[in-house]
Amino acid sequence: MVQEGIRKGPWTEHEDVQLVFYVKLFGDRRWDFVAKVSGLKRTGKSCRLRWVNYLHPGLKHGKMTPNEERLVIELQSKWGNRWSRIARKLPGRTDNEIKNYWRTHMRKQAQDRKRAVSPTPSTSNSSSFESNDPPVDSMPFMETKDRSFYDTGGLEMLAPRGKNTKQEEEGIEKGYSLDDIWKEIPLFEIDTTKGYSEEGCNFSSQTMASPIWNYFPDMLSMMDEEESSVFVPTVTGQIFAGYEQL
DNA sequence: AAACACGTCAACCGCATTTCC
DNA sequence: CGGAAATGCGGTTGACGTGTT
Numbered sequence: 001m002v003q004e005g006i007r008k009g010p011w012t013e014h015e016d017v018q019l020v021f022y023v024k025l026f027g028d029r030r031w032d033f034v035a036k037v038s039g040l041k042r043t044g045k046s047c048r049l050r051w052v053n054y055l056h057p058g059l060k061h062g063k064m065t066p067n068e069e070r071l072v073i074e075l076q077s078k079w080g081n082r083w084s085r086i087a088r089k090l091p092g093r094t095d096n097e098i099k100n101y102w103r104t105h106m107r108k109q110a111q112d113r114k115r116a117v118s119p120t121p122s123t124s125n126s127s128s129f130e131s132n133d134p135p136v137d138s139m140p141f142m143e144t145k146d147r148s149f150y151d152t153g154g155l156e157m158l159a160p161r162g163k164n165t166k167q168e169e170e171g172i173e174k175g176y177s178l179d180d181i182w183k184e185i186p187l188f189e190i191d192t193t194k195g196y197s198e199e200g201c202n203f204s205s206q207t208m209a210s211p212i213w214n215y216f217p218d219m220l221s222m223m224d225e226e227e228s229s230v231f232v233p234t235v236t237g238q239i240f241a242g243y244e245q246l
Numbered sequence: 247a248a249a250c251a252c253g254t255c256a257a258c259c260g261c262a263t264t265t266c267c
Numbered sequence: 268c269g270g271a272a273a274t275g276c277g278g279t280t281g282a283c284g285t286g287t288t
Contacts, residue, residue, distance in 0.1 A: 008257080008258075009256095009257075009258090009282095010256070010257075010282085011256090011257090029273095029274085030273085030274095031273075031274070032272085032273065032274090044273075044274080045258090045259095045273090045274080045275090046257080046258080048274075048275080049256085049257065049258085050256090050257085052275095053255095053256070053257085054256075081276095081277065081278085082276090082277090083276075083277065084275075084276060084277085095275095095276075095277080096255080096256075096257085096277095097255080099277075099278085100254070100255060100256090101254095103254095104253065104254070104255095107252095107253085108253095
């Protein structure tokens, strides 16, 4: 699959919209297929990454809470750099995010250590949590099943999680600019009178991190039927008029 | 106000693992 | 069962934003 003209670098808003749309249609498993069918000049790999790290509904985009930070540190000391595994214990956080956090954390720590070449080497080890903290498994917000949370596998994600409300608030506090971005996506050209009305949209900011979902409320409920291929030409034709590369 | 240093984050790359035929 | 393709994971990099001098 040597695709010519593969795009790299930052994703545009339009690409995001397009990707979300097609992931909703075909699920988040067949990335090569999604990449091809969407007309995005991206590799399946790249699409997956974008989805997992940025577009997936339920992602938290704000700063890590102290609890999360603690958990990351503890789990890292327990499991090492198994970022995706650690991420599974932190709903709404991605392995990439955690990895990034850890790097920053370690750098800071290294600097601190350098500075304070400590006279009291009393267990100022990399993991100051090793002994004192309660077992991770007993922590309250570890309810995620072992399955990766960004494993939407289709429709499951649509069920309200009802867990993120608080974090959403925190996200807002951080000036979560995605909202703004999404609002400007020229997608509203979708004729909302044709079945994409805003009523009936249960998702809203409560459960969905990405406002993109507001644009596809009804479509989301159609996702079960993977074979919505009939749906594709019509709807996408409307939405992405001028972008069809199918 | 400009230059520099530092931190953060998105995205790429290569390798490993899993799935499919 | 073996090979090819797809997917997942972890390491790394580069761009950008912010703080400091």
